[in-house]
Amino acid sequence: MKIINKDIISHYNNIRIVCLEISAPDISKMAKPGQFVVLMVCKEGERIPLTIVDNNLEKEIITLIFQEVGLTTKLLGGLKEGDSLYALVGPLGNPTEIKKYGNVILIGGGVGIAEIYPVAKALKEEGNDITTILGVRTKQLLILEKEMEKFSHKFYITTDDGSYGKKGFVTDILKEILTDNLTYNLIYAVGPIPMMREVSELSKPYNIKTIVSLNALMVDGTGMCGCCRVTVEGKTKFSCVDGPEFDAHLVDWDNLIKRNSMYLEKERHICNLLK
Amino acid sequence: MTEAVLPKERITQERINDFEEVVSTYSEEEAFQEAKRCLQCSNPTCILGCPVGIDIKRFIYQITQKDYQSAYFTIREKNNFPSICGRVCPAEYQCRKACILTKKGMSFASEQAINIHFLERFVGDWGIESGIDILQNKNEKISKFKVAVVGSGPAGLCCAGELARAGVKVVIFEGLHKLGGVLRYGIPSFRLPPQILDKEIDYLNKLGVEFITNCIIGKTKSLNELFIEGFHKIFLGLGAGVPSFLGIQGENLCNIYSANEFLTRINLMCSYDFPQFHTPINVGRSIVVIGGGNTAMDAARSALRLQKINGIPPNVTILYRRTEVEMPARRLEIEHAKEEGVNFRFLVQPKKFIGDENGFVERLICLECKLGEPDSSGRRRPIEIEDSEFEVKCDLAIVAIGLLANQILTTVTPQLRTDKYKDVVVDTETMQTSIKNVYAGGDIVGGEGTVIEAMGMAKKAATHIITGLLTSNKLCKFF
Numbered sequence: 160m161k162i163i164n165k166d167i168i169s170h171y172n173n174i175r176i177v178c179l180e181i182s183a184p185d186i187s188k189m190a191k192p193g194q195f196v197v198l199m200v201c202k203e204g205e206r207i208p209l210t211i212v213d214n215n216l217e218k219e220i221i222t223l224i225f226q227e228v229g230l231t232t233k234l235l236g237g238l239k240e241g242d243s244l245y246a247l248v249g250p251l252g253n254p255t256e257i258k259k260y261g262n263v264i265l266i267g268g269g270v271g272i273a274e275i276y277p278v279a280k281a282l283k284e285e286g287n288d289i290t291t292i293l294g295v296r297t298k299q300l301l302i303l304e305k306e307m308e309k310f311s312h313k314f315y316i317t318t319d320d321g322s323y324g325k326k327g328f329v330t331d332i333l334k335e336i337l338t339d340n341l342t343y344n345l346i347y348a349v350g351p352i353p354m355m356r357e358v359s360e361l362s363k364p365y366n367i368k369t370i371v372s373l374n375a376l377m378v379d380g381t382g383m384c385g386c387c388r389v390t391v392e393g394k395t396k397f398s399c400v401d402g403p404e405f406d407a408h409l410v411d412w413d414n415l416i417k418r419n420s421m422y423l424e425k426e427r428h429i430c431n432l433l434k
Numbered sequence: 435m436t437e438a439v440l441p442k443e444r445i446t447q448e449r450i451n452d453f454e455e456v457v458s459t460y461s462e463e464e465a466f467q468e469a470k471r472c473l474q475c476s477n478p479t480c481i482l483g484c485p486v487g488i489d490i491k492r493f494i495y496q497i498t499q500k501d502y503q504s505a506y507f508t509i510r511e512k513n514n515f516p517s518i519c520g521r522v523c524p525a526e527y528q529c530r531k532a533c534i535l536t537k538k539g540m541s542f543a544s545e546q547a548i549n550i551h552f553l554e555r556f557v558g559d560w561g562i563e564s565g566i567d568i569l570q571n572k573n574e575k576i577s578k579f580k581v582a583v584v585g586s587g588p589a590g591l592c593c594a595g596e597l598a599r600a601g602v603k604v605v606i607f608e609g610l611h612k613l614g615g616v617l618r619y620g621i622p623s624f625r626l627p628p629q630i631l632d633k634e635i636d637y638l639n640k641l642g643v644e645f646i647t648n649c650i651i652g653k654t655k656s657l658n659e660l661f662i663e664g665f666h667k668i669f670l671g672l673g674a675g676v677p678s679f680l681g682i683q684g685e686n687l688c689n690i691y692s693a694n695e696f697l698t699r700i701n702l703m704c705s706y707d708f709p710q711f712h713t714p715i716n717v718g719r720s721i722v723v724i725g726g727g728n729t730a731m732d733a734a735r736s737a738l739r740l741q742k743i744n745g746i747p748p749n750v751t752i753l754y755r756r757t758e759v760e761m762p763a764r765r766l767e768i769e770h771a772k773e774e775g776v777n778f779r780f781l782v783q784p785k786k787f788i789g790d791e792n793g794f795v796e797r798l799i800c801l802e803c804k805l806g807e808p809d810s811s812g813r814r815r816p817i818e819i820e821d822s823e824f825e826v827k828c829d830l831a832i833v834a835i836g837l838l839a840n841q842i843l844t845t846v847t848p849q850l851r852t853d854k855y856k857d858v859v860v861d862t863e864t865m866q867t868s869i870k871n872v873y874a875g876g877d878i879v880g881g882e883g884t885v886i887e888a889m890g891m892a893k894k895a896a897t898h899i900i901t902g903l904l905t906s907n908k909l910c911k912f913f
């Protein structure tokens with residue numbers, strides 16, 4: 160649970176994206192792409208889920224990447240090398256189904272890029288042809304560019320402000336790609352909910368299997384509380400044990416957006432106190 | 435016959451402002467007076483009502499002799515955690531119901547029945563305070579063996595204690611960051627203060643039990659890895675941790691919690707002390723709790739306290755589809771809930787939640803019910819009355835309609851046989867599962883039960899684990 164290495168991989172205005180390498184022998188042995196950990200920074204802390212971005216079996220280290228948004232991620236970003244987490248458990252959730260699909264489109268928005276990284280790596284190893292679209296607000300917030308480019312046959316970047324790559328959104332690129340004459344066998348997207356939802360809407364008419372990894376709120380992460388429930392095809396699913404990946408075309412996005420903002424007021428309050 | 439002696443309780447107006455314990459332990463004098471009421475029957479029916487067969491008559495007699503140490507040992511012969519069970523056992527359905535002083539044909543104990551659980555609690559707390567430990571009963575022949583216990587609820591703790599006392603090396607693996615299972619995250623501190631649980635865990639520590647938290651067997655490590663690591667036998671006390679939902683429209687609206695989530699946020703994550711503790715919880719002005727068990731009572735009383743703490747006028751209503759008599763909760767908790775101002779509405783079946791424009795729950799549409807013939811549980815079945823639809827306003831709802839088996843381990847261990855409820859199947863003689871050297875007990879076997887039943891099963895498993903280790907020892911010598 161000890162932090163072996165810490166990097167601020169992106170810094171723009173007040174926004175920081177942090178990369179932590181954490182010693183976790185048992186978890187690193189078991190972790191597969193698509194899985195996550197639940198951690199607590201301190202004994203007063205919340206339990207939050209974070210995707211396992213990378214794992215180094217030899218060094219028994221897992222890598223986590225996150226943007227400092229709420230209190231917990233800020234506290235986490237405030238830890239130093241040598242500090243230990245109060246709690247860390249995993250790997251949780253179902254791994255991504257890694258196999259040869261053929262032509263795959265990977266879409267990452269914001270820190271979601273970190274979450275598609277392990278999947279990209281594994282899909283590449285299986286011999287898939289990978290088209291990657293990364294989208295960020297502005298150039299400084301782009302992470303893992305080199306790493307992702309390495310796995311990709313085709314590689315696109317968009318920025319909201321046009322400071323790098325193409326000005327616009329990942330979905331602008333997706334729209335173009337989908338009209339070319341290739342068949343795509345899988346789309347895998349992680350990012351802000353509105354992005355995932357739009358990807359889903361775009362791919363639906365083409366009938367392309369589209370997988371998203373949902374970032375529902377969690378407590379235990381083991382199916383014990385139902386905090387993470389999402390509505391998929393009209394049915395209730397627990398994101399932590401039934402997911403975190405779901406068929407994007409079946410997700411009730413409205414419900415997810417609303418449930419995820421359930422504590423906004425409390426979150427604001429506690430962040431103000433921090434200031 | 436003298437009146438039953440009841441322990442002191444904190445006054446309602448005071449206790450609803452915090453999560454401190456409501457019922458006190460008997461004073462020596464109170465315990466003595468209550469113990470003296472016991473008839474010392476030649477045929478003590480109370481013992482038959484105890485799921486683990488405590489020699490109730492004997493320990494009560496020992497109280498009358500003020501020989502608390504002997505009373506403590508008498509209870510500990512059968513029950514490892516008297517301070518816990520004395521607080522949470524549904525005695526009115528068990529020993530007290532079987533007590534000769536309960537009128538025949540009652541569905542739960544009469545007031546006159548000896549307050550066995552309060553006496554047990556008195557003795558248990560005396561044991562904790564005087565710091566006496568149960569002696570180890572080490573058997574050198576098995577001290578070289580290692581047993582892994584998965585889950586630290588009452589089943590796991592009890593099994594670990596039994597094995598450690600016999601000198602076996604025990605390691606408990608717990609998925610959460612704290613020990614105790616439901617005793618920690620479910621049952622609120624106003625019924626079971628965490629310090630009591632900590633004391634019992636301390637005792638296991640002293641016996642040399644090792645605890646590994648944040649480790650989920652089936653995720654962090656497989657069952658097989660435990661064998662590879664050198665554990666000779668494994669006990670599974672996984673519990674029934676998965677909350678059921680109603681399956682009705684609107685159930686995933688904001689501010690609809692499972693009781694497990696609501697209680698976990700409060701008990702395990704201390705969200706009543708937000709923002710000192712960082713886990714948020716929403717409170718609500720009009721709260722409904724759906725269900726009739728202990729979980730529903732605990733959720734309702736916790737919700738009411740949260741309202742008080744947050745300066746909101748208490749407004750919590752329990753909706754139950756049968757009537758008060760059929761409620762499975764402990765009678766004392768129902769009484770406490772009423773005293774504290776929780777409203778009850780019986781014969782109600784929720785049909786649909788309706789939300790506001792932000793996705794927060796606003797109303798619950800229900801149907802009225804009437805009681806029909808008894809069902810498989812022996813309780814009269816609720817039947818919905820047509821055209822009886824009505825609305826309950828609520829800005830927060832807690833669903834407390836039951837728990838299902840924890841499936842984290844069983845889904846990844848196909849060799850582990852489960853039944854249609856996904857409970858682990860065991861040989862009821864030995865508590866061994868379909869995998870050799872793997873035993874199970876508690877709520878993961880036979881579904882949601884009670885603390886004492888979980889301990890009873892764990893104890894049985896421990897006995898067979900020890901016998902198994904002793905015979906395998908013989909075999910070792912043979913070769």
Ligand SMILES: Cc1cc2nc3c(=O)[nH]c(=O)nc-3n(C[C@H](O)[C@H](O)[C@H](O)COP(=O)(O)OP(=O)(O)OC[C@H]3O[C@@H](n4cnc5c(N)ncnc54)[C@H](O)[C@@H]3O)c2cc1C
Binds near residue numbers: 729
């Ligand atoms: C709110 C509430 C109130 C209750 N009130 C009462 C009462 O008043 N009286 C009474 O007698 N009973 C009561 N009960 C029921 C009682 O608590 C249970 O019957 C009892 O706790 C079951 O014990 P257990 O050890 O089988 O499981 P649990 O207490 O559920 O413990 C299981 C533990 O195992 C852990 N675990 C599960 N899977 C794994 C894994 N794969 N790896 C590692 N760890 C794992 C879980 O995290 C948990 O800590 C109540 C239950 C609830 C929910």
Ligand code: SF4
Binds near residue numbers: 471472475481491535
């Ligand atoms: S049945 Fe009641 S009165 Fe008789 S020994 Fe048991 S507790 Fe005492």
Ligand code: FES
Binds near residue numbers: 380381
């Ligand atoms: S986070 Fe508790 S059930 Fe998924």
